[in-house]
Amino acid sequence: xxxxxxxxxxxxxxxxxxxxxxxxxxxxxxxxxxxxxxxxxxxxxxxxxxxxxxxxxxxxxxxxxxxxxxxxxxxxxxxxxxxxxxxxxxxxxxxxxxxxxxxxxxxxxxxxxxxxxxxxxxxxxxxxxxxxxxxxxxxxxxxxxxxxxxxxxxxxxxxxxxxxxxxxxxxxxxxxxxxxxxxxxxxxxxxxxxxxxxxxxxxxxxxxxxxxxxxxxxxxxxxxxxxxxxxxxxxxxxxxxxxxxxxxxxxxxxxxxxxxxxxxxxxxxxxxxxxxxxxxxxxxxxxxxxxx
DNA sequence: TGACAGGGGGTGT
DNA sequence: ACACCCCCTGTC
Numbered sequence: 342x343x344x345x346x347x348x349x350x351x352x353x354x355x356x357x358x359x360x361x362x363x364x365x366x367x368x369x370x371x372x373x374x375x376x377x378x379x380x381x382x383x384x385x386x387x388x389x390x391x392x393x394x395x396x397x398x399x400x401x402x403x404x405x406x407x408x409x410x411x412x413x414x415x416x417x418x419x420x421x422x423x424x425x426x427x428x429x430x431x432x433x434x435x436x437x438x439x440x441x442x443x444x445x446x447x448x449x450x451x452x453x454x455x456x457x458x459x460x461x462x463x464x465x466x467x468x469x470x471x472x473x474x475x476x477x478x479x480x481x482x483x484x485x486x487x488x489x490x491x492x493x494x495x496x497x498x499x500x501x502x503x504x505x506x507x508x509x510x511x512x513x514x515x516x517x518x519x520x521x522x523x524x525x526x527x528x529x530x531x532x533x534x535x536x537x538x539x540x541x542x543x544x545x546x547x548x549x550x551x552x553x554x555x556x557x558x559x560x561x562x563x564x565x566x567x568x569x570x571x572x573x574x575x576x577x578x579x580x581x582x583x584x585x586x587x588x589x590x591x592x593x594x595x596x597x598x599x600x601x602x603x604x605x606x607x608x609x610x611x612x613x614x615x616x617x618x619x620x621x622x623x624x625x626x627x628x629x630x631x632x633x
Numbered sequence: 634t635g636a637c638a639g640g641g642g643g644t645g646t
Numbered sequence: 647a648c649a650c651c652c653c654c655t656g657t658c
Binding site for chain 1: 649653
């Protein structure tokens with residue numbers, strides 16, 4: 342049965358105070374927080390957990406559609422995914438933009454950008470695939486992993502495999518999805534999780550510093566990936582992921598030439614405070630817009 | 634057009 | 647510092 346056979350609900354507006362520009366809307370869905378959104382012309386189609394949803398931006402605001410039969414819990418899940426409980430205007434205001442013109446300009450440019458709240462376990466899985474990869478490549482790996490090892494869900498797409506399914510697939514099958522050396526880390530992580538029931542749930546519930554120190558114990562998870570997982574998959578807005586791009590950007594903007602990633606991360610959290618991750622995301626996005 | 638070297642949004646040794 | 651696996655890029 343093809344995708345065309347699936348019926349989708351009519352478009353309805355989201356019960357969410359979000360009025361992004363097109364650039365901000367696109368950036369939120371495909372700017373490197375999540376890897377399973379596809380642009381289908383006038384709408385985006387995304388998958389997380391066992392949900393498939395379409396979103397589009399109209400003059401009236403953001404609208405959504407889901408495979409029939411739709412139900413209320415899907416909307417609740419979508420709102421959680423979009424961090425509906427977080428007021429990003431409030432967060433913006435709490436950042437030190439009054440004394441930081443770089444930040445002020447980036448915040449103005451990307452006003453309305455949201456930090457997603459994705460399922461913790463699959464955020465970990467996606468970011469384990471991310472080292473030395475570009476966004477498009479990470480998306481392709483995740484898609485192949487879903488098609489090969491994750492179930493078909495309503496709407497015609499596949500969800501990502503669960504950690505149990507990763508374990509059952511085995512390392513060599515994972516390599517078949519083009520993830521290369523990352524397959525070993527991912528399989529080893531699945532084996533760890535198999536023998537540590539409840540580990541993910543516990544780590545997600547911990548405070549930032551504690552959660553991070555636990556995450557970096559996993560094979561293939563260093564500081565950067567741990568911070569991404571906590572920022573985009575656990576709502577820890579103080580997490581400040583430092584990759585080579587943000588390292589260059591921070592060096593340039595804040596005169597931190599020669600600083601190590603760990604030092605820049607420390608600087609970021611000290612300078613931007615408890616919502617450092619949001620500052621990181623807008624600065625990163627603004628830098629990327631300028632560079633190309 | 635094809636072959637080939639170089640290197641990537643990171644981590645582990 | 648360097649390998650790791652894959653794949654994309656620039657270059658000849």
